[in-house]
Amino acid sequence: MANFYAADAKLLPPGSPLVEGRDAIRAFADGMFAAGCRSLDLKTGDVIKRAIVR
Numbered sequence: 114m115a116n117f118y119a120a121d122a123k124l125l126p127p128g129s130p131l132v133e134g135r136d137a138i139r140a141f142a143d144g145m146f147a148a149g150c151r152s153l154d155l156k157t158g159d160v161i162k163r164a165i166v167r
């Protein structure tokens with residue numbers, strides 16, 4: 114799941130503190146699944162397009 118997020122993404126789960134960064138989102142998701150969660154309802158708040166500089 115975490116691979117869908119940018120390296121600097123933020124996740125704001127209801128009733129929990131802000132989760133910042135892909136690695137932290139991965140750890141949060143792993144904990145949810147380990148606790149028995151089997152489905153998610155994700156809502157996108159903002160999408161920011163970034164230019165690729167070469």
